Amino acid sequence: MRSVTTQSERAEWARHAEAAISAAGLRAGGARKAVVDLLAQQDCCLTAQEIRDALVAAPGSTPGMASVYRALDTLTDLHLVHRVDLGGQVARYEPARADGDHHHHAVCRGCGAVTAIEDDALESALHQMADRLAFEVDAHDITLHGYCARCTARK
Amino acid sequence: MRSVTTQSERAEWARHAEAAISAAGLRAGGARKAVVDLLAQQDCCLTAQEIRDALVAAPGSTPGMASVYRALDTLTDLHLVHRVDLGGQVARYEPARADGDHHHHAVCRGCGAVTAIEDDALESALHQMADRLAFEVDAHDITLHGYCARCTARK
DNA sequence: TTGTTTGCAAACCTTTTGCACGTTA
DNA sequence: TAACGTGCAAAAGGTTTGCAAACAA
Numbered sequence: 001m002r003s004v005t006t007q008s009e010r011a012e013w014a015r016h017a018e019a020a021i022s023a024a025g026l027r028a029g030g031a032r033k034a035v036v037d038l039l040a041q042q043d044c045c046l047t048a049q050e051i052r053d054a055l056v057a058a059p060g061s062t063p064g065m066a067s068v069y070r071a072l073d074t075l076t077d078l079h080l081v082h083r084v085d086l087g088g089q090v091a092r093y094e095p096a097r098a099d100g101d102h103h104h105h106a107v108c109r110g111c112g113a114v115t116a117i118e119d120d121a122l123e124s125a126l127h128q129m130a131d132r133l134a135f136e137v138d139a140h141d142i143t144l145h146g147y148c149a150r151c152t153a154r155k
Numbered sequence: 156m157r158s159v160t161t162q163s164e165r166a167e168w169a170r171h172a173e174a175a176i177s178a179a180g181l182r183a184g185g186a187r188k189a190v191v192d193l194l195a196q197q198d199c200c201l202t203a204q205e206i207r208d209a210l211v212a213a214p215g216s217t218p219g220m221a222s223v224y225r226a227l228d229t230l231t232d233l234h235l236v237h238r239v240d241l242g243g244q245v246a247r248y249e250p251a252r253a254d255g256d257h258h259h260h261a262v263c264r265g266c267g268a269v270t271a272i273e274d275d276a277l278e279s280a281l282h283q284m285a286d287r288l289a290f291e292v293d294a295h296d297i298t299l300h301g302y303c304a305r306c307t308a309r310k
Numbered sequence: 311t312t313g314t315t316t317g318c319a320a321a322c323c324t325t326t327t328g329c330a331c332g333t334t335a
Numbered sequence: 336t337a338a339c340g341t342g343c344a345a346a347a348g349g350t351t352t353g354c355a356a357a358c359a360a
Contacts, residue, residue, distance in 0.1 A: 026340090027338085029340040029341065031342085063341075064343065066342070066344095067340075073326095083242070085240045085241070086240070089323080106292070117288070122280045122281060126280075129272075133261070133299075134304040135263075135303055139299075140299045144290065145294040147290070149289040152291045182358080184314075185316080186315075187315075203349080203350080204349085218317080219316070220349090220350080221316080221317070225316085225351090245349070
């Protein structure tokens with residue numbers, strides 16, 4: 001288990017994503033490329049609104065929300081991005097590592113901060129359970145709710 | 156671990172819920188009571204729409220969606236109900252067992268069916284992990300995605 | 311009586327869709 | 336040039352809120 005995504009892994013993801021987009025017969029439009037480039041820099045999940053805000057703040061492009069959503073849909077269909085639902089009614093998106101390595105999320109009830117969580121024992125227990133089910137599991141999400149260290153101290 | 160909720164446990168939950176509502180200084184209105192009575196009969200989660208449809212179909216009351224949502228909010232605040240987000244943008248709600256016993260969910264990508272999942276080893280791994288985090292975990296959700304037995308056979 | 315609960319309608323917010331225009335291969 | 340991608344505006348779907356009337360304690 002690795003808790004850090006390196007610079008080269010990020011660049012690798014962007015390259016992989018653009019190759020997959022091209023291989024799918026899709027073209028290189030500005031909005032989708034901007035979304036890919038922004039996601040490549042992320043370790044954890046962002047909302048569509050956060051993605052758009054970041055792109056609008058950066059010089060160059062001013063994609064519409066629709067284009068951001070369409071890009072995220074396409075990337076999700078290509079398994080390049082994971083859509084994450086942490087409660088509330090806002091979806092979040094994060095790059096999907098090609099090697100299947102992934103993490104889960106802890107959401108603070110105090111400040112709303114989202115933290116990435118990784119645990120091999122948990123993954124192992126999950127896979128063992130999945131093997132016993134009459135259900136073909138191809139993905140799983142785990143979300144922890146509670147209070148982060150800072151909000152716990154402040155209570 | 157118990158995979159079945161007995162009739163007496165359901166009645167117990169309804170009684171507990173009404174006592175908690177009363178203890179919180181709230182009154183006994185018809186819409187909220189109808190929601191409590193319906194949830195008491197459930198083992199797994201329902202959407203607000205499903206709850207309202209069931210209440211409208213039953214004789215007696217015809218609560219508005221707003222009242223259903225308000226009742227669910229109140230019950231969630233009192234920790235009598237768990238709000239469950241399984242992806243998509245529809246929230247689901249299920250009665251929270253007083254003893255903390257709970258289950259997780261598997262969502263079929265084919266038919267959308269939701270199945271309850273229980274596993275002690277998984278819970279144990281989760282708690283061990285939680286103990287090591289600088290994060291005070293007070294709840295967790297696990298969602299499996301994939302294909303149910305029927306949809307797997309049909310593929 | 312007093313404050314809570316309810317139903318309706320309108321408002322909100324996120325996400326999706328229709329459409330005309332611009333762009334890529 | 337033909338198909339795909341983009342931006343804008345409108346639509347859609349779920350959830351929340353404002354408000355006046357009904358109701359419980």
